[in-house]
Amino acid sequence: MSKRRSIKPMFSLSPVLFRNSDIAGRGVFARRRFEPGEVVVPYAPRQRRVPAGSAEASTASHTKLTLLSGDQVIIPDTAVPGGWLCNHSCEPNATLYASGEGRIQCLRPISPGEEVTIFYGWVSENEPHRDPCHCGSPRCRGFINFDVTDGDAAHVEIIDGPQAVMDDVVRARFEEYGVFLRSIGQEQVEEAIIQTLARMKGRSAVR
């Protein structure tokens, strides 16, 4: 509009800072306050996209940094910092959305200086102690991953939906985790657990 408005500031502060974290490695830190729903940082400012199911997508998935976005897989260029550096917390203040280019969005108010954390929602198979958690939250569960064992799968039936029907032997543990997930707004992880169980059941069926 006016000429004055078109003049660029001499420098602009990025809304986040990437630096070493007490949780693990480098983390993402807020430089200003964020309100719920605001985009905090793009997942990967520089990225490549490859078709889901391609050999390249499969190889890149070992980094645990790839995101499934529609029928494509986003592979971050790790030379450029971004939301892919967010650490996990058992009480996250942000959420990762994989749609489009991928973004980290504020879940509850974040203060300047606070580390921006997301919930990884990793589901492991027969590796209960795979990913120790150091998030420091009073609600920390000790591990990032929720583990599903062959023993669990034996007590579960998968029906159309898919839905998992479980007997009393394992129900309490899964229900407790479901209540926890809903309390931090991460109920989508239940879907990942059911998918994992379905895959394990399918695998055992063909044995």
Ligand SMILES: [Zn+2]
């Ligand atoms: Zn934790």
